[in-house]
Each structure stands twice: as C-alpha cells, then as structure tokens.
Amino acid sequence: MEAMTTSAVHTPRGPVTRKDVARYAGVSTAVVSYVVNGGPKKVAPATEAKVQDAIRILGYRPNAAARALKLGSSETIGLIIPDNTNPFFSLLAHAVEDAAAELGYALLLTNSDGNLTKERRNIRNLASRQVDGVVLASVLFEPDLAALESAEIPAVLLNHGGKSPGFNSVGVDLAAGARMAVDHLIGHGHTNIALAMGTNTGHDYDLREEGWLQALAAAGLPEGPIVRGPFSREGGYAVGRRLLASADRPTAVFASSDMQAIGILRAIHEAGLNVPGDIALTSFDGAAEAEYSWPALTTVEQPVRVMAEAAVGALLGARRGEPAAHRTFPTELRVRQSCGCPAQASSATP
Template sequence: MVKRADVAALAGVSPSVVSYVLNGGPRHVSEPTRLNVLAAVKQLGYTPNALAAGLRRGATKTIGMIMPSPVNPYLAELADQIEEQAAELGYSIQISISRNDREQDIGSIRGLLDRQVDGLIVLSTSAFESLQALGRDQVPIVVIDHISERSRVSSVHVNNELESRKAVHYLHQLGHETIACLSGPQEVPTSDERISGWRLAQQESGFSDSDSLIVRAPYTAQGGWDATAELIDMTNLKPTAVFVASDAQAQGLLAALSERGISVPSEMSVISFDGSATSRFTSPPLTVVMQPAQEIVEIALNELLRKIAEPNSEPAHIVMNCQLIERASTAAPAR
C-alpha cells in the first residue's frame, strides 16, 4: 500500500507538506511544490485515508446522503433542499446512490462511511436495510421514509395511507366512483401504503377496490407512460379517475393520455402524490397531495444534528401532514 511518506520521498518534500497540499492547508504551499506533490500522488496512485483524517479532526462537518436511483422529481427536490439547508448549517454533503442491489449498495455505503461522515440521511428504505446488514447503525442516521418505530433510527415521513385515503375521498366528493390506482413497485414500501389508502377510501364509500383497478409501475415518467395502456384497457371497469402514487408517473400518464386523444380532466381525472415543483407545469397542471419537502428536510437535519450531539438519545419518529392542492387535472366526471 502506498503511504504518504512514499509520496513525500518521490516529491522531495516532508510528509507534512504532502498533508498541506491534500488538505488545502493549514499552511501555504508554493504552486511549484503543490504541482510536484500532486504529480507524485498521481504517479503512485496514492489515496488518502479519509477515515484517519476524519478521526484526527474529530468531526468532518460532512453528512452522507443515500438516495435511490432512478431519482424522481420529488427526491431531487429533497436532495436539493438537503444540500442547501446543510450548507447553511456549515455542512457539506457526500452522495451515494442506492440501486436496489444489496451487494452494490453495501459497497457504495462502505465507501461513504469510510469518509467518516458525521451522520447519514437516507432517502431509500432498501439502502437503510443494507446499512443494517452492515451493522453500521452506530452512525447517527435519519431516514426520510416510513420505517418501523421499533427501529433505533430516527425517521421523518408522511402518513402515506392516510394522505392517499384523503386524496381518493376528494375524488369521491367530485362524483367519481370507479377510481383506478397507479402505484409503484412491490418492493417499495410506500407503494403498498398508498394502495392501502386507496383501498380504504374505496371501501369506506362503498365502491370497488378490485385488484383489477390496480396497476404497478416504476416511480418514473416512463413507468407512467407504459402503464397507460393497461389503465385505458379496463373496458369493463371504466374508471373515470386515477389516483397516481407519484408525480413522475403522473407526468408520463398525462403525456400518454394526450397522445391517445383522452382529455384530462373531462374524460379522466388524475391526482398524484408528491407535489413536486414540476407538477405545476404539466398539461394540465396536476392536482396533488403535496409533501412538505422543505419542512421535512429542516426537521430531518435538526434531528440528525441532535443525534450527532447526543448519540445515545432516543430516536424520534416524526410524521408530517400533507396538503391537497387542487389544480386543473381533476373535475367532476362526465355524465
């Protein structure tokens, strides 16, 4: 293994000068010396030990963020908010992407933890499960998603079942009875929670909650586009509205319905979950269940800083309320 002393010997400087160059200080290094050290680093393939550096400093002022791929508009907003608000608190963000592959996730998470981040914000339930498999839950963690309250990890999330139920009852108030449900993949817990809310609302109003009205697709615009054929082929059921589990899917659905000449909302009403900024700019603008992204991130970061300062404190599970924003994608069904 190449050591700092090897770089110093090749560059003709002391090991401390190598540290000054790689850490950007604390002492000034002349430009020719800096370039000479960097050339030696490159020639030897030296990789600094970020873990040791973090331990020497005591705190890295860095937060790790683990987010799933593909990134939908809502998750992108969360990530932007995390970076922006963390910077205001004096922290930088290191990002790791979770791809729902346990071995790949574990490798990516190890790389993130080796940088000795002060804490982790996790936007992916599968990544959280990989973290648990690694046995690294001694690192302060906040999950922005619904996890078991028996977990020793804090979480900030919305009540997916309750908020979905409210959205479907809103469609009932408009006069819709047969309402399809476009949800996410089976392996994503929020998918089932949002289906459960749709099902409860349909049962409470005495309308069909047949599995034939449920379509699953990835939480992407392409997923929504591809699911459209299955939704409009429900000829016997004839839904007049669709509850969609994410804005990304709804965007693909709207585009596909438009291409097929199906008018929204006069022929099909569409309501979606998330309320990302892009939902205002679809055609027509989407009626949404809006998750309070800014407030969720603010609370998640405050909770993470609390856990960093008090690592033995009890975890908190904080449930946020959503807001239904009525726009032009929903209306009373045609009679």
C-alpha cells in the first residue's frame, strides 16, 4: 500500500493509459489487461483488488476502439425501430437492450420514423460503425440490407410477419392473433365487425387482415367495413370518425394496433357513444396503454421479451455461422372491458 500512496502524488495529467494503471498498481500491463477483460488468465484476488483501486483512483477508461480491434468485435448491436415514442416499440427496444446486455453487448438505438429513406440511412450508418449485428423492425416486408451484407454484418428482422428467405426473422402469427380477437367479438354476438387496418410503407398485405377475414368466414358472417390509416393514435382517431359516419355503423371493431384503438376510443367518446355498449373494441400488440385506457382494451399481446431474446440470440448465432430461420411465437388474448367482458383483477395485483 505504501507504493500506492506514493504513486497517488504523481497521477498522470493527460488521458490515463493502461501503463499508468500498471505503474500505479505495481503490476504489468498484461495483468491490467486480464483484469479489464476478465481474462484470459486468472489474477489473484489481492492483485485484482489493487488494479481495480488504481482504475478507480486514476479514472481509467478502456479504449473501446482498441478493444474492438483486438477482439474483432465492437460488442455493440444496432436496433432500428419505426418510432420509439410508440409504447409498443419502446417496450420492444427496452427488451432488446436487456437481452443484449445479458450477453455483454451495448445497444445503439435508431428510429426510422416509418420512413424508408431514413431506415436505409440508419442501416448505412450502423454498417459504417461496424456494429456486430443489426436488429431491424423494418417498414418493408423485404428490406434493403445490401449495406450490411457488403460489410458482412448479420441482421435479424424483428416484429416480422412471415418468412423472408435467407434472413433471420422473429415475429408472431399475425393471422392467428387477429382471428382470436375477432372470434372473441363474435362470441359476444356481434355480426357487423369492422377492421381498422394500419397502412405500411411498402403497401404489403398484412396478415392481421387475413385473420379478420378467416374469423368472419368461419362464422358465416359477411365482411364488415375496412378503413385504413396509419398505425398511430391520430390514424386511429381518423379511422374511428370515418367508421362512425358510415351508413351501416359497425357494432364492433378490431384495430390492428393498440395505438389505433386509443384513437378510436376518443372518436367514439366524442360522438357520445359507449364502449362496449354501443361499439365493442379489440386491438393488437399488448402495449401498456391498452391496460390503462378507459375502458381498458382487450388486446392480442405479443411476447415482447421472448421475441427480443430470440432476435439477439439469432444475431449472435448468425455470427457463429448458424443457418437463417424464421421464429414464430404465439400471442395471447388479454381480456379486459372494451370487448364487453366484465372488469377483471389488474395484472399488477399479486
């Protein structure tokens, strides 16, 4: 400890280096490296404590760029989502960050704002930073990943509705989830069930629409009205107003996202109508706002944490040369009051 006290008088003036830490702790730079990197050689507990004390006192910060060059890894994963102000995508991003951190990776988050040009720019930016992989919730069913492919950076398509040959993808069975929500409305006796369908940049066919059609056909019911708009509160509000103005107003609505359903709720309330008495409502995603809207939304919940862990796992598997695959997870219907069911105990209740 005497050497440590003497060294404290001579702390470096410039950026602290590994040599400074080694000199302060009275060890070799190799020992400092073993402590900082957790190996490959073991260090005696007493020696490790001296190195950690030196790091703390000197304020040493390892050079991430040098470490990445040595390891051949930036230990960083890029994530691109359409909009992190959307509670569902916020939840998804948080889950990806947790899954990455569990494996020792940092997360670099970017937003595309649902814009194809911005999505492509984000992909190029992440490729230029040599991240270890990219998790992409794309605005397209088949996104342009040329920048990642040329840089040999693996990608996983997250929140993806179907197989994209040659790519890792993770999602849920959208059609089955939608069928579950519409079947539930049919079970309440509704025969005129509308679809509030979100629009996407690529104008791709969304399997939630297919699930709605399948449920109606299986019950021998005619197709209700379809009104399309953005996957947003504002989009849902506009869709709700249009549905309410139709000559054959539906008695129930299946909304393809919780955010649309929140907007529809406002439109119905403003019209002086009651949910679910006048119009019943179900939605899709399982965002926190669904539980705390009024009335609380019956929604098809996606297993966000499981999807995030699968996406990060697939990304690291791709780096090891594992073959690409599409992973599909089941959804669950969270029954609340907007469909006409009585209030149930909160999921937060022990």
